[in-house]
Amino acid sequence: MTIYSAIAARLGTTKFLVDGAAVVATSLLLAVSAKIAVPFYPVPVTMQTFVVIGLGLALGPARGLAAVALYLAQGAAGFPVFAGTPEKGIGLAYMMGPTGGYLLGYVPAVLLAGWLAVLGWDRNPFSAMAAALVAGAVIYVPGLLWLGAVLGFDKPILQFGLYPFILGDIVKAMLAALVFPLGWKTLEAWSNR
Numbered sequence: 001m002t003i004y005s006a007i008a009a010r011l012g013t014t015k016f017l018v019d020g021a022a023v024v025a026t027s028l029l030l031a032v033s034a035k036i037a038v039p040f041y042p043v044p045v046t047m048q049t050f051v052v053i054g055l056g057l058a059l060g061p062a063r064g065l066a067a068v069a070l071y072l073a074q075g076a077a078g079f080p081v082f083a084g085t086p087e088k089g090i091g092l093a094y095m096m097g098p099t100g101g102y103l104l105g106y107v108p109a110v111l112l113a114g115w116l117a118v119l120g121w122d123r124n125p126f127s128a129m130a131a132a133l134v135a136g137a138v139i140y141v142p143g144l145l146w147l148g149a150v151l152g153f154d155k156p157i158l159q160f161g162l163y164p165f166i167l168g169d170i171v172k173a174m175l176a177a178l179v180f181p182l183g184w185k186t187l188e189a190w191s192n193r
Helices: 003-011 016-034 048-076 091-095 100-118 125-151 157-161 163-191
Strands: none
Touching (some): 003 163, 048 125, 091 100
């Protein structure tokens, strides 16, 4: 059970419109998170990957995937939902650029985070952090492969697309370790009223 399904059960609703509204709202949250850059060393960090992983942990694999797919469709259609848009291009042209593989990596990451949430990994700080780290690492696989294909594998791909982001991902995983177990405790307190 995920936080979303627990809340829906508490409210006595699992209606299609409520799920649809949650998917649309969270896809918009993902778009907003792409525009939030937190000053960090060695590079600024967007909250986008935190939200992708959070969607999986909160909504589960199916609704999380639907939200990410809607977000990617919005971007492909030319809406400026990605980090750096519209300045760095929009639509499919942007998605075919150096960050396209990372965007593609959101799909397995949200599915994995959602699956781990269903298994209960989002309920305690240590497993929530592990879930966030593992799901975050999944984003790098297509991201680095795509980056290498675009820039050339003779370039220092790991220095461009991995090393600068590791510390930020660890901090975001620590944030997940705080947020999701706290969400469950809050939900349990609410349910015991």
